[in-house]
Amino acid sequence: MRRREALIAAGAAGLGLLAPVSDAGSGEVKKSFGEIAASRRSVRHYTDEPIRRERLEHILTTALLAPTSWGEKVVEFVVVEDREMLRRLAACKRIGAPSVAAATAAVVVLVNRDASKLWIEDGSVAATYVLLGAEEEGIGACWNQIRDRQGQAASAADEIRGLLHIPESYGVLCIIALGQKGEHKQPKKPGEMPLKNIHWGKF
Numbered sequence: 001m002r003r004r005e006a007l008i009a010a011g012a013a014g015l016g017l018l019a020p021v022s023d024a025g026s027g028e029v030k031k032s033f034g035e036i037a038a039s040r041r042s043v044r045h046y047t048d049e050p051i052r053r054e055r056l057e058h059i060l061t062t063a064l065l066a067p068t069s070w071g072e073k074v075v076e077f078v079v080v081e082d083r084e085m086l087r088r089l090a091a092c093k094r095i096g097a098p099s100v101a102a103a104t105a106a107v108v109v110l111v112n113r114d115a116s117k118l119w120i121e122d123g124s125v126a127a128t129y130v131l132l133g134a135e136e137e138g139i140g141a142c143w144n145q146i147r148d149r150q151g152q153a154a155s156a157a158d159e160i161r162g163l164l165h166i167p168e169s170y171g172v173l174c175i176i177a178l179g180q181k182g183e184h185k186q187p188k189k190p191g192e193m194p195l196k197n198i199h200w201g202k203f
């Protein structure tokens, strides 16, 4: 078992996992938070190139730092890299989840509803961290809504629980599809931001 995996397995994720993963000698300069927020777009097309395990570990470890209600550790992730399982997960949503079928990896975002009264919020914050962490690593990502979505015969969440052996008490919020970007969208432009939506002092 490699050191990083051993750290995770031991529940002792070291600070090293929080450092962004660089390609040696690439001269790559990491973006500021503002640049990550602006360049993050929903990417639904990916190349076949696999995502380095270190990048996935970094994205998920960072997402574990997301705030939760009462600070409880209620959010869990199932990382799926198996192609056939990705296709089966995508089919759990009646209207389809093409980005999950096309992805090289996906993160199923779960929340222990027995331990969280605000499970939707807790899961949403963590899922947002996954989206932003992916962008930090140059990985394309797209949120696929699962909560309150229909499956083929039951709810999408129940069908995913069955496929991945997830206990009934865990809410299945969404699946974040991940992959090396196969489409390149324009970053958001500061001039197009709805600045009128910010109210200072009163509405």
Ligand SMILES: Cc1cc2nc3c(=O)[nH]c(=O)nc-3n(C[C@H](O)[C@H](O)[C@H](O)COP(=O)(O)O)c2cc1C
Residues within 6 Å of the ligand: 040, 041, 042, 043, 044, 099, 142, 143, 144, 145
């Ligand atoms: C709560 C939520 C649910 C979403 N559900 C889906 C989805 O089921 N399928 C999908 O392709 N994109 C989904 N998206 C992605 C949005 O369509 C996307 O974020 C939005 O169109 C803005 O585009 P951008 O992400 O490129 O800024 C979802 C995003 C959020 C925040």
